[in-house]
Amino acid sequence: MALIWRYLLRPDGSFSRVANIDGALDHVTDDELARTSDADGDDQPARPCSRCGTDLLLHWHGPLMTGVWMELCPACDAHKPAAGAFIRWHRDPQRSAARLPRLFEDWEDETMHTHGWARAPRTAPPPGPQARPGLTPRGRG
Template identity: 50%
Template sequence: MSFEWRYVVRPDGSFWRTPNVDGALDSVTDEQLQGMWPLVDQHRGDREPVSCSRCGREVVLHWRAPAPGVMLELCEHCDSGRPAAADLIRWKRDPARRAVDLPLLFAMWETETMEAMGWVFHPPQA
């Protein structure tokens, strides 16, 4: 069984991902995928901005980590000195950069952030 993520990016740079097990979503367009999960967008505008737990400023991205109970924050003020975080911040802020490979940027940021929190990523065994 193969597993990878399928990303859907909105024009404002926000995005979400869903599992693509054994390539089941390979033939589905982004527009079709968006229509399959309308609840993802239904309450998007109702959310309060999330504040950084380190400096109190609004975060660029708030994401549930692959580790149980761990939330990841991407803060422009606190994280711009970390390479993967800086790349993802630039991607999020600049629509011209949206052609850059989001899955790779996101995976690098997620790994960098998890490692900074003391977690270690072990890639799946082939």
């Protein structure tokens, strides 16, 4: 099973991230994905930073089962490399959708690292069973 995130950037700078398992959403256009995503009602109310009380640019649940709540605060996080880059991107009215996946994932890695988590290295899937020469599945040969 291959999981690749599909990002959808809205004109106001908000975005959503959808799991694209085994390429199931490869044929879905961004417009179709936007209609589906908008119907989900995933708009979240503004939240203050838990560290300083400033309005957050973004708050996000960390990866499943970690229990981490990720906060992107312009006052607390601007000095961090990945968070600072994400903050600058977020404030740019000409923001590029192409940069969003890398910026988000770098920020996610940086934030999760501060909570003691690290992303597992990506490895190639194990090879499937090897067929022995001269043998075919039953009924096929």
